Amino acid sequence: MKKTKVLAYHKILNRHSFLRQIQYLIRNNDFDCSNQNLFITVDDGDPSFYHNAFPILKKYNIPAILFVITDLINTQKPFWWDEIEYYLGKEEGNKKVWEVKGWENRKRESYLKNLRGKSSKPILKYEQLTTAQLKEMQNAGIIIANHSHTHPMFDQCTCEELENEIKNSTNFLKELGFTPDIFAYPNGNYSPVAESILQKYGIKQAYLFDHKINKGEENPLRISRLVVNDTTPLWKFKLILSGWHSRILPITKALGKLRK
Ligand SMILES: [Zn+2]
Incomplete structure (x- = not known):
């Protein structure tokens, strides 16, 4: 793996601000196929992704991974x-x-x-995404991937709970016709037990939420991501992409200012 930057979003409520970020990335050639060093991931499968981000990504033909919580699909939970x-x-x-x-x-x-x-x-x-919306997005280049069945904290689960989470979400995605081999840890909480269960269920890539740039030579089951959101101002967005933000973050955290 090259020195890849993976952005991690959640809800995308501000379409204009998100559009400015995407246009910045395009200007910066971050999506250049020969130099693919950046991609977009979005956790939780909030319907705001479908309404606000998907039309923009589709227009500019930018791929992304959408991590969905399978127990919520087609429900009002x-x-x-x-x-x-x-x-x-x-x-x-x-x-x-x-x-x-x-x-x-x-x-x-x-x-x-x-x-x-x-x-x-x-x-x-809460009106969650439907199978039809997921299929429509997949047909336009969005990868529909696994973010567990009910979004528990994996470091707080028993082995049995982890097995059920991974088994149920994998089966759910398979039944809908998706390929469930990409996973993102809920809340980014890594668990070594979960990692071995993920392997058992054929997961080939798993993503963290650690605000780091990948340096290459990564374990594909522990891929780092940079945390951003739709309203991150451009100056900060650039700082995060440069890697500087993740280097100064431990210092600000140590100062006790940024607990989140
Ligand atoms: Zn999540």
């Missing part, structure tokens, strides 16, 4: 972190999400069940 914010409010909910990410998976699941059960609010609904 919300992302579990959105649910926590819905029940607790934006600010308190956001703090809670970070706390819950450090819990054993079983505890996280029963906490969510409890939240839904004891609230007087109606169940939160």
